[in-house]
Amino acid sequence: MSILCLKSVVKEYPGVQALAGVSFELEAGEVHAIMGENGAGKSTLIKTVTGAIKPTRGYVVYQGQTLPSGDPRAIIDLGISAIYQELSLFPELTVAENIFYGNETYKGLFLDKAKMNENALSLLKSLGTDIKPEVQVKTLSIGFQQLVELAKAVSKQCKLLIMDEPTAPLTNQEVKYMYEAVRRLQKQGVTIIYVSHRLNEVFDLCDRVTILRDGHYIETLDIDKVTEDELIRLMVGRTITNEYPKRTHELGDDYLSVRSLNSGLVKDVSFSLKKGEILGLAGLVGAGRTEIARLIFGADPLKSGEITIDGVTKLINSPHDAIAAGIGLLPEDRKTQGALLTMSISDNVSYSSLDRFSSKGILQPKLERASTQEFVSKLNVKTPSIDQLVGNLSGGNQQKVVLAKWLLNDCSVLIFDEPTRGIDVGAKSEIYELMRQITQRGVSVIMISSEMPELLGMSDRVLVVHDGSIVKELHPEEYSQETVLKYASGF
């Protein structure tokens, strides 16, 4: 019997079609995996089901009725809950208070704390965990917090539970607890949509899998009738080799070296980067890749460690220092950290290099605009004019604007953190091409990406990060998603 049915769901954003007519059915009581590369449309699909967004066209049928699209409150009341890898708990409140938040039990006018604690305890026990309902959530590890999140979802009498990469930030032991909880929920008759990048989890937990690619529905398969390789092939949809531009130049000598970098999360990280090299940082979300990048860029305070560029030790205490040393960062969150959306393309591109366009402290607009126009044309930013607000550009063009900013500033080391996240396929290959071009001209690149094919396709060398440390260095002949995943998971 089908519990949920998507009918030709289309979601369009300016410049991107996130879902291009997706239809599939979910059987009641199954654990159903949804897989696909980043940008395949998984999140959009989930948001459509939970009502966080309204589809442009198409609709969702739930238990024989059309789901009220774009009305999250009503959808929760119908018994559909979701948990995400980012937690939405209140750290200062207790476990029980979190579980029953907005759904409290009363005794007369007052909260019935004893009753809520009792209910929470039995709920947590039914998930196979012995978390105490009275403790503050902030005292729990991320894994246990995730279980509290799960209990919260279940407490709302949920019949369909959506789990969006629930294990991404978890340790192995915590993942086991999560498995146990999922299996128990399934026994209680809850249908589960399980979104994950981790193949082994999908094979361990799920009954069926639906694959999405670039917003299109590809196929739904029984998990015991499919192999890992087949799944990867379906997700990627193309061979890795011909998609990424090959390096044609020789690598130079070591250019950037970092020695024993330490901060809160980063532990004793050392590596070096050659001139013209693309060095990939692989790892699971939360492993510390972004943190390493931010340390090198001076965005976060460094506890100890040394950074040398071309043999010269650099003191980097702020992004300002890093930029002066020739380092640029394209942050993972383009909209909140990279681009200045309320300013024009020209203002963005020249933002870090205004000194060179100033004469006696006064900006020279002609000089500035000629220069920004040159880079905008060079990087093929699609826009009618450099006066266009960056907020009006597509993701790919915004990323090019951020890149142009650093190229104009003559950066010699560029850190790309998730450079193609949320960017459509066409613009992706342009970004890859640009990365190769700049390395050919002697720029050294550190690349962070959760998209394994892209990371392996572009990198001349890959460092695998696990729990804040570099656990393995891989060379192209050893590249495979399985190897990377193995080290990234801490084996």
Place this chain on the structure above:
Amino acid sequence: MDTTQKSLRVEQPFGKVSLQFLSRYWIFIALVVLIVAFSLLSDSFLSKINLLNILRQVSIIGICAVGMTMVILTGGIDLSVGSMIGVSGMACALMLQAGIPPVLAVFLTLVMGLGFGGITGLLINKIHIPPLIATLGLMTALRGVAYILNGGLPIYGIPESVKFLGQGWVFGIPFPVILMIAVFVLGYVLLNKTAFGRHLYGTGGNEEASRLSGVNVEKLKTKVYLLAFFLSTFAGIVLMARVNSGQPRGGTGYEMDIITAVVLGGVSIMGGSGRLMGVIAGVMIMGVLSNGMILLNIDEYVQWVVKGLVLLVAVGLDQLSNHKSEQ
């Protein structure tokens, strides 16, 4: 009002651009409408003397509005501007009374203003007190200082040379007006022709992205408060020169007029957007409104109501347009 309502519904992709354009447009129309209305209602409104009077009256808040514009562009606010006007008038008058040479007295007063600006910058950027609270505290503390300086009494006896700052005329224009125009020109150059101005807009629009682009945002914001306090101190000295005395109550409530003028002028209270040209119109509207209401003998309490509503309408329109453009 009707035109603005309609302008909120313009086409989506360029909605923000045309909204900004129309809100700028609207403020100048409102100014013209106000002037026409008051000249119809009052015979004396359109006289040359009265118009020059309005300009002279707005010069104090005009000078401060330039600093306030920069503060608000960074997403901050300065509630202490009125108290700073009071303290600087009292301090300067006290020094003049004590026989300190005028040039030195003015100079020392300005240094004192910079000192308070530095303290504010420190409170906001190093101790991370939100600007609203930091300047609220200073507003009260500085007003107290203004009273303490001479036991709550005004200080008279301003030398002729200093009076010129507030009462002089050059080419038939009151000197404070010339000072205001100079400050506006300076502010325009800073905001539109220098890296400082560009970084100010960028930081107000997105502080983290600005920091990650290499801007020392703490230093930048400290500079902004230094500048704002310098200007309010300067305005305080001009006010003292105009009224011939240091008044402990001097500048009371000015923060309201100044903030309203800036927001009316189209500077977003969230920071990051707004032009000084609009602020000039905002300042003029505040001046015309006060002057016109006085000429029409409108009750002072009613004037408060009107001014309060003007601020709410100005901020409301800004927030509505922000909200629309986000969708």
